[in-house]
Amino acid sequence: MTAWSYYIATLTVYFGVNVLSALSLNLQFGFAGVVNFGYIIFQAVGAYIAAVVVLGPSSGTFQQYVFGARLPFGVALLLATAAGAVLSLLIGLFSLRNIRRDYQAAILLIISLIGTQVVQGYVPLFNGSNGITGVPRPLSALPLNLQQYQWAYAGWVLLAAGIVYAVVTWLSRSAWGRALRATRDQEDAAAAIGLNVTALRLQVFVIGGAVAGLSGGLLVEYIGAWSPDAWGYAETFVIFTALFVGGIGNYRGAVLGVLLVPIIFLEVPRFLPQVGYPGLMDSVEWIAIGAAWMLCLYFRPQGIVPERRNRARRGEAAPHAAPVRERVGAA
């Protein structure tokens, strides 16, 4: 029972973190059309920053890292969020300028690969391939046993995900969110009606990066360690698959996709009988995720929960999202 409780609580934490990732990518890709194939490095920078600012100064022997400090975990989360935003700003400033969007996606994927190499190769930065361990648990002073603590943390991550959900939903429904969708659908036409496409993309990239940094901070404070193995470029594609399966351009679809893809595809195989050589089932997981993405693109490109149609009403300021029950026939 305890083992199950521990397992479910851990899954809940991962679910919350993945929801944050999906919210970030859905804002960037689903609403603004920015294909952030480098997503995982913005989560990683948040995790590293959240880790080093609570670990205390680097001893230089056991593990080496920069920015060593001993700050409260709440401050660490804020710094993780800021780190995701700042890195996004720096990368966005040169990768989002007047370049075709498919090239932007390629650039971001390459930056993600370079990021892993740099952190692995330059050990003084974040302790190289071994990664950083021993990150103290926040609120360990609370009188909770391990199981209670797990669930308290899971609740805290879900609360954070819920708050971010509310904020990004509100932003997406605003006039600003509409401007993002216009740049997504037709860049030149958006500019021709006065929208500053580059600025809008950069804004959404930085907001998404901040959410990514927060998700990394929340995850590292739970698992207590972070290494380059945790943020391979493929992790980005798990979240993209979740978005495509769930439905792009709406946040309920994003949450559903996160429930289905990273949780079911990565967890269910653990309970299947291990067949073939060791590691075969792990490979099958990745094949299943790739296949899910392709099948979804082929058979249901709008995803399980499609983007909602916003119906207009005379006398109302802006149309609200309403479920489409009947298909509106072309007039």
Next chain:
Amino acid sequence: MLLVARDVVVAYGGVRAVNGVSVDLAPAASLGLIGPNGAGKSSFLGALGGQVPLTGGSIELEGYEIGDLPAFKRARRGITRTFQMTSEFARMTVFENLITAGHGATGASLRNVVLRRSETRQAERDVATLAWAILDRFEMSHVADLYGAELSGGQRRLVEIMRCLMREPKVLLLDEPMVGVAPHLVEKLITDLRSIRDDGIALVIVEHALEVVQELCSRVVVMALGRPIAAGSFDEVVADPAVQAAYVG
């Protein structure tokens, strides 16, 4: 003069697609740009709208040099346009297509949305009112909730044009507005464009269908190989031997 373009040059690598074209435009003027394929008409329109960088020459709007401004800044100053391939926002409804254009220079900015919430709400109401007025004027209210991608070719053209009107422009650039429009709707679109012009908006129209140019444009510039070869009224330019030679080859 509202818009003055002088010796506009647009070069792609070593090729001069537009090589020294000048036009003047008064409010409520309608200028037709015609010429055979490859004459540089669309490039010239792009140079006016800011989609194509200017290699040489100058463009002034109300006495203000706009030749080096990006497209969105020109739009904020009053030049907007439609595209040869219709450019409706396909996954937004017709109504959303319109209100997205209606927020003025910075109304939809993140800062206003977050910090000036009551002003933004008021602006949203004003924009919605304007959008309904424009939809009613062009008899498109019944498709307000359709996605751009669900419209016919003619309706897409109208959405593009209505969206431009939401910005209350001074100059409207139209790149082949009749392409993809069903024949029985061409007459309606001409009437609509005439009424827009009568509101005081200057039109610059690139169009292959000469009868449309004849109907709409008080002045016509004929281009061939990047250069203007004739200018005047429609009847004057079609009678010009140089124009006939350019068309026949």
